[in-house]
Amino acid sequence: MHPAATSADLRHLVAIVPLASLEGSKTRLGGSLDAEERQALVLDLLDRTVRAASDVAAIESVVVVSPDPAVLRVASAAGATPIRQVGQGLNDGLDLARRWAAADGASALVILPGDLAAIAPAVLAALIESATAGIVAGRPLVALVADRHGRGTNVLLVSPPDAIPFAFGPDSRAVHLAAGQAAGAAIVELDSALSLDLDLPEDLVLADALGLFGPVRRVG
Numbered sequence: 001m002h003p004a005a006t007s008a009d010l011r012h013l014v015a016i017v018p019l020a021s022l023e024g025s026k027t028r029l030g031g032s033l034d035a036e037e038r039q040a041l042v043l044d045l046l047d048r049t050v051r052a053a054s055d056v057a058a059i060e061s062v063v064v065v066s067p068d069p070a071v072l073r074v075a076s077a078a079g080a081t082p083i084r085q086v087g088q089g090l091n092d093g094l095d096l097a098r099r100w101a102a103a104d105g106a107s108a109l110v111i112l113p114g115d116l117a118a119i120a121p122a123v124l125a126a127l128i129e130s131a132t133a134g135i136v137a138g139r140p141l142v143a144l145v146a147d148r149h150g151r152g153t154n155v156l157l158v159s160p161p162d163a164i165p166f167a168f169g170p171d172s173r174a175v176h177l178a179a180g181q182a183a184g185a186a187i188v189e190l191d192s193a194l195s196l197d198l199d200l201p202e203d204l205v206l207a208d209a210l211g212l213f214g215p216v217r218r219v220g
Contacts (some may be wrong), residue, residue, distance in 0.1 A: 009140035108159030134188035142180030
């Protein structure tokens, strides 16, 4: 890869939504939701995420990558391109989707984990507009939204698609920022409502208090 010689270009922006298997999903929410409710929540958020991204004019297409056929059926029904992942690793799945998107002509990617409580077309459109304002001629772009604890990565936008390696996992914000600096990228940290992801019971309580949930959840 030689991303430092390539200008960012968001004219063919592809959204990638990675999702693991439904079985055992969101186990840390077990104190608030039973297994059936957790699966309903995951699929509801997936549907919302795909439809929100599809409604943003700046996003040309939406891809969902997952090893779970049930997830891929929901993704397809919502209008996304489903990609069957072999294996369970999040970053491996993202690399598979990245290769597909690059082969399809993508000039930029935005990674949208499927557990962002405030996902909505207007929120995404504003995020992309802010990222676009950070483009510097002749340099790649790495833009991200950190989680509300400032350690994880809730949204990652990169251009070109291979600008940096994916490093989702513990302390991924710092790893993605360091990779962007090493690549000579223009780096934009974005302030967004998408900093709230649903990992822990307290996240459910906060999302509920903000009115971000539909009827699929039970808090308490």
